[in-house]
Amino acid sequence: MKTAERILLVSLELFNQQGETNVSSVDIALELDISPGNLYYHYKGKDSIITALFAMYQSRMIKILNAPANDSLSLEEFFYYLLLVFQVSHEYRFLYRNPSEIAEKYAKIARGFRRILKQKENVFDTCLKSFYEQDLLLGDTQQRQQIVELIGLIATQTPNYHLLKGEEINDGDYIFQSLATILFALTPYMQMSKEAYQELDETVRNLCKEA
Amino acid sequence: MKTAERILLVSLELFNQQGETNVSSVDIALELDISPGNLYYHYKGKDSIITALFAMYQSRMIKILNAPANDSLSLEEFFYYLLLVFQVSHEYRFLYRNPSEIAEKYAKIARGFRRILKQKENVFDTCLKSFYEQDLLLGDTQQRQQIVELIGLIATQTPNYHLLKGEEINDGDYIFQSLATILFALTPYMQMSKEAYQELDETVRNLCKEA
DNA sequence: GTCTATATCGGGATAGAC
């Protein structure tokens, strides 16, 4: 593997593990067994590494978000879709650990973040609309808007919340937590029996385990 | 006012405005028109300032959380109570901007954070139990547990979510946003007409405006 | 209590040899 590529991979790993601010360029070089000078030959410091990592994240996420929402989307499909979104976010989770820090340091990334978030909410809204048209979802337009906001909040902030609580949870559980919470928040507005809820909860759990 | 006191107040303001990592001890001294040496005479660096600020936050929050939950608590009272909690959190909001950073740097604070969060969830749970016993709240114990988690998530993470979206909102609106979202998430499980919901939403809005 | 001056340390960044 080329050095430039290795730098990105190792940086991503270190950032995810220890948080962006706690990893210096020297740390990265050390971990790679190369000299700081060499690192700077490939990337002009942490800034350009982070920019490159964000570009990777962004392009993958956009691909997922552009997958056209089927107009007879099922709830299962919706959650499968959410799972894809979460998996990518999780691979680049350091970006979400303290977004405010990162956004302050890198204006470009802040814009990209907002764009992606907006697009996510659009997609959520489209999905909910589809449910509504299938008579699966109750409630009016205003409520749908609130649900979208709530899903956005859960989707982006659940990991931080669990971090705050100091809970040690592994990768799969942590994605499941987010999905389960979304399901829970969504259920009251869905035309759905308690049995169907529990079944879906189980399905989602298994999906996460496989992944 | 004594210098030691002024240091705390100005530090709090700067931290809230610019984020803890972006404010150096020199910045604080400069803002106060005193020398860095003088600052160090009173507090041994940012660490001890932050520790002192956290202690203030903690003692105020604990006082609020210890206010015994009335066993015939009304929804209005519950939201008034939440408002108090949010106001204090908001005064020390820099602590919540990137809790993971702060928790990593200051182990003591991390423990304090977790204790407070735990206590908050306990209080929420007590309130919900009271609603349940008054036949205001539907659902079983497990659902109540999930509601508590969801409220905790909304209460602590809503500000960050809006920061992430890059929305500029002022202090009052931002507290109202959190309360409104909690109300929205709670409603489906409450024995409550749509009119009662909107009325309460309005009441909460006014409460926030006054505050 | 407060100041000035200075020491220290770590991270970011570059020059030049190989």
Added chain:
DNA sequence: GTCTATCCCGATATAGAC
């Protein structure tokens, strides 16, 4: 492409005079 050596800078921290 990679290394060593070095520089720069900002933040933290202390000493000693007033």
